[in-house]
Amino acid sequence: TQLLEQSPQFLSIQEGENLTVYCNSSSVFSSLQWYRQEPGEGPVLLVTVVTGGEVKKLKRLTFQFGDARKDSSLHITAAQPGDTGLYLCAGAPPGTGGFKTIFGAGTRLFVKA
Amino acid sequence: DADVTQTPRNRITKTGKRIMLECSQTKGHDRMYWYRQDPGLGLQLIYYSFDVKDINKGEISDGYSVSRQAQAKFSLSLESAIPNQTALYFCATSGGSYNEQFFGPGTRLTVL
Numbered sequence: 001t002q003l004l005e006q007s008p009q010f011l012s013i014q015e016g017e018n019l020t021v022y023c024n025s026s027s028v029f030s031s032l033q034w035y036r037q038e039p040g041e042g043p044v045l046l047v048t049v050v051t052g053g054e055v056k057k058l059k060r061l062t063f064q065f066g067d068a069r070k071d072s073s074l075h076i077t078a079a080q081p082g083d084t085g086l087y088l089c090a091g092a093p094p095g096t097g098g099f100k101t102i103f104g105a106g107t108r109l110f111v112k113a
Numbered sequence: 114d115a116d117v118t119q120t121p122r123n124r125i126t127k128t129g130k131r132i133m134l135e136c137s138q139t140k141g142h143d144r145m146y147w148y149r150q151d152p153g154l155g156l157q158l159i160y161y162s163f164d165v166k167d168i169n170k171g172e173i174s175d176g177y178s179v180s181r182q183a184q185a186k187f188s189l190s191l192e193s194a195i196p197n198q199t200a201l202y203f204c205a206t207s208g209g210s211y212n213e214q215f216f217g218p219g220t221r222l223t224v225l
Contacts, residue, residue, distance in 0.1 A: 009153075031211040033211065033213060035214075040218075040219075041218055041219070042117075042203050042205070042217055042219050043156070043203075043214070043216050045213050045214065045215070048209075048211045048213055050211065088155060088156070090156075090214070092211075092212055098211070098212055099144060099161075099163065099207070099212050100158065100161065100169075100171075100212075101146075101158075101207075101212050101214055103148075103156040103157075104155055105154055105155040
């Protein structure tokens, strides 16, 4: 059982559409991170959310941390083919001192031109 | 130049062979990690190190060993490779307050 559950697992959409992907847990996290991974490369950090209810924007990407710090979402506005990739959420589980990160299984996004 | 480098990038080997994957970083971070990635399972932690003298097992350390030769170098060994160790392997470093991870480009390992 994954401590961080991501949904959906796969998403295929047309260029210009909006989408939201989710990261959920039954545990409280002090912070959550989102990464994007492209084929043949390592994951790249997009953002870290720290405060419950926090919203961060990165161009067309909007990240939200749930009020209870058990979940997070990533919303992409007007998706482009360059957004294609594997989106991973990650965080340090409670009781690990903050230096041991676990990852969700990811949402694989494909944006068709 | 890349901050985190891994060698080799691709490796095909046979069951029973000893394999070493190497990782170097120029970020100056103390914390280094080895992960394994399999389709549908995300990244699983194999080993992690907070400094040269501090090595810790992750969730899936069986069949693997590591060596932290210096602050900048962290290698992963498979003493006797088996086919179910076929996967993508990533090295990462961390130096931030929230343990943000900086990954290398990965090694694709195939064990026949």
